[in-house]
Amino acid sequence: MELTANDIITWVNKTNEKIQNNKEYLTSLDQAVGDGDHGINMARGFKEVVAKLDDNSYENASDALKDTAMTLMSKVGGAAGPLYGTAFLKLSTSLKDKSAEYTHFLNGLEESLAGLKQRGKSQEGEKTLIDVWAPVIEKMKEQEDFDAALLKDTAESALEKTKDIKATKGRASYLGDRSIGHLDPGSVSSFYVFEALAETIEGGG
């Protein structure tokens, strides 16, 4: 299966719906371990992305992803802006002049993960969104085409595991052991991103 520019728009729209519906929930999670602005920031950023993609037409997935990235960078604020912006920009750059079929898309996600690690100077096991992106990509590498159910399940179980991790990066790291027992807000929003991708795949193809 190959993702078209329209699929990217569907992916972004579905992500936006989940974030808008869970804005208060993301905020409450971030109040427990961070500075409490993740829900507001993500809701604002993705609303702007939807408007941006709606106002333009795209010939390929890469271009739609680029506008997504640039809008997230400038509109989200907080750590999520540069992180999600970088992730989508790396995916866009990796898919430039290529079809977004499975192998290319997966290579792009690997570039996104490398970008997240580099931008956040972080790695797996530090209670950040990387703890969702990394296992999802690992699992995808075992497959040869998109598997919506597997994608969602992998993201969900990875998300649950962030509860037991002690934060050593980001604002939550100031809380030390107090961060244990709470879900990482960035991992929850990343779960929405992958759940939305799974639903996009189910709807198309």
Add this chain to the structure above:
Amino acid sequence: MESAGIVLISHSAKVAEGIKEIIHQVEKNVPIELAGGTDDDRIGTSVEKIQTAIDHAHTEGGVLLIYDLGSAMMNAEIAVEMSDFDDIEIANAPLLEGAYVAAVESGMGKSLAQVKQAAERALQGD
């Protein structure tokens, strides 16, 4: 060589303004530009504000960026990567003390590398 410009990047516009005021007591000739708050003036940082501040603060002596908390650094890095200038440095320094020392050193005509180094040693007191 012109004095290197300085960009103050803070999660709060008020913090950035306040630091500029303090620096002005000792140094008025170094370009100091502010990138405080998000582009709708909430707490946070904005790549666009940082880019604009870089363009205004830049001199032939280059420009030094100083930031306050984690995400400010990420946005500073993005702004540097997107800029056409290749003489921008990011100081890993306390915002107030680092910017204060940097402004004084820049005003004395020190190079960008020296200004950055001075900012990063601001708390060492030697």
